[in-house]
Amino acid sequence: MKRNILLLISTVFILFSCSSNTEEVPQSVNITLKFTHNWNGTPVTASDFNTIKFTNKNGEKISIERLRYVVSNITILPVDLSNTSLADGVLGFGVTRNFINLKEKEGLSLETFAFTGIKKIGFRFGFSDFENNDGIYQDLNSANFNVPAMLGGGYHYMQFDGKYLDTNNQEQPFNYHAIRAIDKTVTPNITKDTSFRVDLGEVNITGDAEIEIKMNIAQWFENPNTWDLNKLNTVLMPNYNAQLLISENGKSVFSLGKVTYK
Amino acid sequence: MKKSVLIIFLLVLASCSSNDNQHEEYTPVPAKLKIPKLFEDKLIKPVIPSNNPLTEEGIALGKKLFFDTILSKDNSQSCASCHNPKKAFSDETPFSKGVNGKFGSRNAMPLFNLAWNFDERFAWDGKEFGLEKQAIEPVQNPIEMHSNWNTVIEKLQQDNTYLDLFQKAFNTNKISQDLVTKALAQFERTLISGNSKFDKFLRNEVQLTPEEQNGFNVFMDEARGDCFHCHGSNNNPLWTDNKFHNNGLDATFSDLGLGKITGDPADNGKFKTPPIRNLSFTTPYMHDGRFATLEEVINHYSEGIRVSSTIDPLIKKANQGGVKLTAKDKADLKAFLLTLNDYDFINNSDFQQP
Numbered sequence: 001m002k003r004n005i006l007l008l009i010s011t012v013f014i015l016f017s018c019s020s021n022t023e024e025v026p027q028s029v030n031i032t033l034k035f036t037h038n039w040n041g042t043p044v045t046a047s048d049f050n051t052i053k054f055t056n057k058n059g060e061k062i063s064i065e066r067l068r069y070v071v072s073n074i075t076i077l078p079v080d081l082s083n084t085s086l087a088d089g090v091l092g093f094g095v096t097r098n099f100i101n102l103k104e105k106e107g108l109s110l111e112t113f114a115f116t117g118i119k120k121i122g123f124r125f126g127f128s129d130f131e132n133n134d135g136i137y138q139d140l141n142s143a144n145f146n147v148p149a150m151l152g153g154g155y156h157y158m159q160f161d162g163k164y165l166d167t168n169n170q171e172q173p174f175n176y177h178a179i180r181a182i183d184k185t186v187t188p189n190i191t192k193d194t195s196f197r198v199d200l201g202e203v204n205i206t207g208d209a210e211i212e213i214k215m216n217i218a219q220w221f222e223n224p225n226t227w228d229l230n231k232l233n234t235v236l237m238p239n240y241n242a243q244l245l246i247s248e249n250g251k252s253v254f255s256l257g258k259v260t261y262k
Numbered sequence: 263m264k265k266s267v268l269i270i271f272l273l274v275l276a277s278c279s280s281n282d283n284q285h286e287e288y289t290p291v292p293a294k295l296k297i298p299k300l301f302e303d304k305l306i307k308p309v310i311p312s313n314n315p316l317t318e319e320g321i322a323l324g325k326k327l328f329f330d331t332i333l334s335k336d337n338s339q340s341c342a343s344c345h346n347p348k349k350a351f352s353d354e355t356p357f358s359k360g361v362n363g364k365f366g367s368r369n370a371m372p373l374f375n376l377a378w379n380f381d382e383r384f385a386w387d388g389k390e391f392g393l394e395k396q397a398i399e400p401v402q403n404p405i406e407m408h409s410n411w412n413t414v415i416e417k418l419q420q421d422n423t424y425l426d427l428f429q430k431a432f433n434t435n436k437i438s439q440d441l442v443t444k445a446l447a448q449f450e451r452t453l454i455s456g457n458s459k460f461d462k463f464l465r466n467e468v469q470l471t472p473e474e475q476n477g478f479n480v481f482m483d484e485a486r487g488d489c490f491h492c493h494g495s496n497n498n499p500l501w502t503d504n505k506f507h508n509n510g511l512d513a514t515f516s517d518l519g520l521g522k523i524t525g526d527p528a529d530n531g532k533f534k535t536p537p538i539r540n541l542s543f544t545t546p547y548m549h550d551g552r553f554a555t556l557e558e559v560i561n562h563y564s565e566g567i568r569v570s571s572t573i574d575p576l577i578k579k580a581n582q583g584g585v586k587l588t589a590k591d592k593a594d595l596k597a598f599l600l601t602l603n604d605y606d607f608i609n610n611s612d613f614q615q616p
Contacts, residue, residue, distance in 0.1 A: 050528035050572070065575055135497040141304045142380060144503040146495050148482035159491075161575040173575035175484075234578050237484045
């Protein structure tokens with residue numbers, strides 16, 4: 001249905017563009033958004049999982065065993081939004097989402113289309129409150145990505161699990177799970193939308209292209225809050241302050257990578 | 263004279279062609295799974311291979327085959343011998359006895375809601391990909407049915423009832439391993455369990471007791487049971503993630519589980535998350551049936567965790583032995599788990615021995 005709407009809009013745009021003979025007509029091109037992962041520049045793939053081989057800013061050695069997250073409302077828009085026309089690529093209407101599971105290589109590439117020209121690319125990490133409703137996404141229910149109702153329901157933004165070596169050099173688990181923050185120590189409970197918009201910057205789209213979106217996993221532990229896994233490791237979902245810290249650190253995690261024309 | 267010869271020739275031709283089609287063309291009736299509304303609402307579509315669509319005749323044939331001892335070497339065992347419908351299609355003993363009296367090394371997994379195993383990896387160690395392929399192995403496994411497929415096909419081919427049923431299900435009376443496993447898979451996909459007390463609670467038809475409600479909260483509370491990360495929730499009525507985890511059963515592994523299949527040491531000691539519906543019927547528990555009671559299972563997660571290199575990081579407080587539930591939380595957790603018993607499934611006449 002969404003594709004049909006986009007197709008219809010594309011058709012409308014082409015009809016309008018036919019009336020202008022002097023302006024350069026933007027072309028619809030195929031875009032692949034490719035999500036890659038690194039640890040301070042060193043590529044990370046599923047083959048790097050399950051081994052304690054990374055060191056965070058606080059000096060803890062860690063392994064990665066699970067990394068699953070959701071980005072929603074990916075947009076490819078003109079730099080000057082006042083010039084936005086129906087023809088510009090908002091990827092779908094309503095909530096669009098891409099579920100990324102590094103270990104099982106799900107969702108690492110997203111096929112879409114855009115119009116040529118200088119565009120800003122962005123997305124939301126997780127879901128805004130408006131879209132983070134309990135149990136409504138069948139794909140995420142099937143992937144067991146829900147948040148319990150006692151924590152406000154809706155969905156995880158991210159499940160990042162692994163192990164770290166504690167101060168006694170003993171392996172301990174961490175569950176760095178990002179969700180909408182909820183403070184259950186007060187009545188009524190306070191909730192805070194800790195999803196955030198990521199603006200990746202500008203790309204001059206001239207043809208069919210693959211656009212890399214990079215996640216620097218180390219940044220989750222680094223900026224602006226140096227993460228101490230000895231203090232914050234598991235049971236972070238009901239920890240209101242931990243969720244705020246996760247959200248703050250997430251804002252420097254993503255960046256624009258290579259743009260490769262096909 | 264020439265005309266009469268031609269007519270006779272044509273009649274002979276016509277009679278020859280009718281001899282080649284002793285069985286009339288039959289179009290099997292398409293069938294649909296009886297999908298509970300909760301499943302429709304919450305889950306993506308079940309997996310039904312395009313080359314094995316469900317038909318009434320295919321399901322009926324699969325059911326007959328499932329309960330028929332003809333698949334075993336000495337006609338003594340059927341699939342149902344180890345996958346008893348009264349036990350949610352599992353076995354009441356830790357290991358199942360094969361036709362030669364030998365026991366296997368894994369507990370028979372319960373069979374229900376298999377069409378929603380989206381990764382299609384079946385068995386405790388994920389060794390079988392796809393429900394159709396899963397059905398191949400037990401027939402020829404020396405410690406299970408210990409037959410071989412050529413013999414099975416020969417026996418089926420000599421049975422007029424089966425010839426007729428295959429003709430109706432697949433429009434051929436040439437029986438093959440491929441068609442037998444397709445029929446079995448069709449029947450197995452119909453084994454749907456989705457009408458427990460908890461399902462009724464979610465449909466606002468019944469209330470939970472305070473103990474059951476607290477047990478559900480223990481299940482969903484990351485700081486207490488934290489069961490939901492692997493075992494589903496009110497939003498995932500499968501009550502399993504169908505993934506593979508090391509849940510802290512052993513410090514060293516006599517059975518590598520998924521690791522033996524993938525060859526990756528990081529998968530050693532990992533076994534499939536079983537669904538937690540129908541637990542009253544699927545005792546004993548775990549891949550080796552080591553726990554006879556639900557109390558033992560709960561105690562394992564509370565105090566009995568053993569650390570190993572591949573233990574899942576979702577197993578919290580592993581170095582302290584587990585999450586240390588209170589006696590009340592343990593009892594209430596059990597009360598909640600029992601609300602996932604589906605008596606309609608156990609007693610469904612469609613799933614009983616014909």
